[in-house]
Amino acid sequence: MTKYKVSFSGGTTVEAPAQATLKEVMNNAGINFDFPCGGRGRCGKCKIRIVAGANEPQAEDKRALTEEELAAGVRLACVTRVTNDLEVEFLSDKNISHRILLSSLNRTAKVEPHIIKRYVEVDKASIYDLRTAWQRIKDHLAAQGDQHEATKARVTVLRRIPDVLQNSEHKITAVLYKDEIRGLEPGNTSEKLLGMAFDIGTTTIAGYLMDLYTGKELSVASTLNPQTQFGADVISRITHANQDPNGLKELHRVVTRAVNDLIGEAVKKAGVSRDDVYAVSIVGNTCMHHLFIGVNPRDVALAPYVPVITDPLVIDPADLNLVINPAGKVFVLPNIAGFVGADTVGVLLATGLDQSEEIKLIVDIGTNGEMALGNKDKILACSTAAGPAFEGAQISCGMRGASGAIDHVTFEDEFSFSVIDDVAPLGICGSALLDTVAGLLEMGLIDARGRLKKPEEVTHPLGQKLKDRLVEINGSPAFLLAGEVNSKENRPIYVSQKDIRELQLAKGAIATGIRILMQNYGLEVEDITEVQLAGAFGNYLNPHSACAIGLIPRELEDRITMVGNAAGLGSQLALLSETEYERAATAARNVQFVELGSDPNFTTVFAESMLFPEQEEN
Amino acid sequence: MTKYKVSFSGGTTVEAPAQATLKEVMNNAGINFDFPCGGRGRCGKCKIRIVAGANEPQAEDKRALTEEELAAGVRLACVTRVTNDLEVEFLSDKNISHRILLSSLNRTAKVEPHIIKRYVEVDKASIYDLRTAWQRIKDHLAAQGDQHEATKARVTVLRRIPDVLQNSEHKITAVLYKDEIRGLEPGNTSEKLLGMAFDIGTTTIAGYLMDLYTGKELSVASTLNPQTQFGADVISRITHANQDPNGLKELHRVVTRAVNDLIGEAVKKAGVSRDDVYAVSIVGNTCMHHLFIGVNPRDVALAPYVPVITDPLVIDPADLNLVINPAGKVFVLPNIAGFVGADTVGVLLATGLDQSEEIKLIVDIGTNGEMALGNKDKILACSTAAGPAFEGAQISCGMRGASGAIDHVTFEDEFSFSVIDDVAPLGICGSALLDTVAGLLEMGLIDARGRLKKPEEVTHPLGQKLKDRLVEINGSPAFLLAGEVNSKENRPIYVSQKDIRELQLAKGAIATGIRILMQNYGLEVEDITEVQLAGAFGNYLNPHSACAIGLIPRELEDRITMVGNAAGLGSQLALLSETEYERAATAARNVQFVELGSDPNFTTVFAESMLFPEQEEN
8 A cells, every 4th residue: 555654743754545534644643633523524623734745625625714724735634635745734732632652551541631721812901892801811711612611710810810911911821720710821831731640659659740731751750658657557657647646747748748859859850840830640549548638547447447538639739738830730549448549540540441341350569459350341359468578578688679689589490580780689579589489389398388398308309409598597497599698798688487478478368359359250260361460569570470379370370461550650641631530530439349358258268378379290 | 357476496476367377477577488399288398396386287287297297296387377376396497597687778688698507417337338438428418408519628628527527426517618518517516607798998897797597797897998008099009009019918918907807806796706707708899809809900090990800709718818717708799890899789789779670879979989870671880089078088177977077067047067976076077068068059158160259249148147157267268167166176167168179079070970870871860769878978968968069969859868888788698698699790790881981971061060050049
């Protein structure tokens, strides 16, 4: 098929088949251009200009356009067909919108920010036009035909009217959120529109600075959640919030301050102005959510573990002491239940589970493990306290996945491991713990109940070479990864019997969740077409190890994909697109929460899930 | 006709004719009870309980009520007839509303405040009811069937949910404004609902503390507008706002502080809590309006004199630094034009001009005179700078209408005057200036052009006795009211030639406005059925004097009524009733503003109106 080159102002150039309409070309190129009449040549709104390669106008062009326009190469994009190379100019950026690509999920979304900007040149009053300045601004905006008519403004915005008009010769940009004019700025600032998407984890806070005009990610900043000083897990923070008279305020203050600091860091990295940040989106588990908005999460820790609020929230930055443009808004994604929070909603959004035809299982592994199973027709979700083992905490030589952490261990051919940043090892992180235990199982050094065998009990042929690594440290059995001479701080690095027990508890909790979800749904393993592992840990683990220890059913090993920080990606989507944010609310409402503890099979399933799978070679 | 005593819970007791229905009795007693089906015995909603004097139930009662209810004396109010003395108990305060009577206008209004309170007993969560606390609160409110469904709340309110539920055993009162939950209070506080109506005049600020539950006025407080330190009139304040870098902020701050102080004074007088004040209403001229909300009124002083905003505004108290309950709102009435402000809208509301069948002329006389002419079909309004003469300012011996002011002067039989508080006179106020000039005209001591005659020129027989009061003071002709021995401060009290000129300008301005409104409307004097004089000055002037000097056409003398501070009454109405507030917005939009200066006849009419009417006896 003959193809021609079509280039658009703004930089996009694509190859297009002969006879394709520009509407089709733009669609395929991910350029979102508005065709109000659906592209039927009727409304005359999809005007573009053909700078080079213009053909004779069509009947529809002639009906909709003036002689001057036609002569200048202006055409309707819906009826213009590609018959040669074309150079296309957009006449206004009003009806063009952008798409973003979330690469790790291979997913696109239309950029349609919550907060929008509109440039207007406001008429001056005269004895023939006695409309007030406020009325004239509203009339101009209404004439632009936006979806929401701007009808209101806070008095703090009204106060700006006289000066902003005078200082800009009546050329101003209005900042709009739905039917409210949130800000008035002199001149045309419509391309200055930034936002920051946050994922507030129990341990880590990550923020992504996004250009809400183009959809591009400008910079990333992250930090340890400063609430960890009041406790590593959500329960200890809830305790602090309720036992210390200032606890709740303190927890709220440190997290909002951290968010403020990250915004500062991100705008500095990107070389942009903090005052151009108009939107912030937030995901986090229910406890992080409540503490961020300043609501006491007490009830989340008490049966029946009901949050105070699950609805999506749109909050004034001042009510959270967030320092962004005061015309902006903070968009907090909805929660599902006490232990299935807005972070899981972010994961659903990013993975598109609520729109999937196929049945998928999504597991977000962190201190808590959240699981969702289903497709567009029905989704079940649950949460389980996996404990900190996966994150390398409360493990003898455990550490977070930072420089010096052993992150992967292999027992194939030869025992070996890799260290982050390729330095002398300091400790092990969660993925290495998983690899180690999986290998020990496969080599017959651990039995199905999780007991480390004594050297003399090892019978598996492959395990023979490892027997001398079975040592005793502080009076307990352990498996030695690196002796003190090889480690950075001259301490032996090992996995103890106790560490194995911690991992058993953690993997047992996740596996129990998966099994109970499947039982409740009435699904078998083969019904699940894909397993998506989310979360920092989920992104690094070895799928084979995960199946070997029984974290994920072995049958699904080759259906596992890693989706990275899907909660953070969901936050970005909700920030960039009002439609996606609204989808989140619907998804959150429709997900059915399964309370594992009240399932009649819970105890049995959990006891079974604590065991390791029988190894084939054992 | 036989009458019986009917007493209602809440304290109202009335005499009612035999066979009247309780619906009719309540209506006449000013008790607003809801009859959803119009009182036809169909809906069964108008349940009350007859504590004493109950008769046999009617067919409608039997259809709508249970056996237990009937036995307990419960009846439908619409079908219950008075056949003996009755004691009636309201079963809930939900369908009873109050009426207020604005005595000076003989006008009633239904009490239906903007901010409402709803008492709810919130279910507790259980494993069978996993709704969030926020959802349960919303569901309970929705079940009460209010007009607006509460769907949103600021995060500052959401933060209160856990504690307010815990501290009240889940019995709480929600404070609502339209679809927003603005506050949550422990226990049943639904009867604690106060508001304060303000009239912010250029010179004086008056505030009325109202019970929004009963409609009663609890106390009144007033003060000099502290902005007078920056200028006596609106133009000098606008100048200050724009010439001093902090001028605008300063003017805004002093007026909001004065409003805060008046709220404090009023709640103290009434012995109530400031925290129970949930609503504030504001009227004032356009400049006072803009300064109160903090908007630069610069454009009001520049042709074409267009305000920045005329729309009615609902503002958070915090945005104005007003110290009332943070769940409350401030309701600012709309303006009509640069010099016809929210105070005139208040006057329209209080006088009901927008609903009048008859053509009426309303004149609000102050430093500026605002006039409105018309009826429910069409209203024209204008404004004119009358200057301070009517308020006793810039007059040789002028003073405000306070203790020691000569307030009325009579030339009938004998020359005499009255003094406020019956003390030795200190000076004269506006109404006395008007009486004096009117008398001098009628006695032939002033000619139609306003010139004080010399004693030898006086020919009118009645004027002969007054000739020796025609004196010369500081080289200018004057009319002596009291010699220095009779005055409190041993200074002569007189009206000078210059004072007469000031009054001529003032009355000429008002009379011009009235004539141009009539011309624009196409009305003759006889078409006007009533003249209502509003404003502090309007309430004290002698209608005969006003007509004698030509302030009001002489033909209308016996159609003049005084309506007191109608702007303040309008503010009260807008505070007490959402319907009245919405009426204000409609009225403000529909009034046609007449710009006197651009009327082609202005100069001629003004020159003629400066003259005094020819006196019949002259």
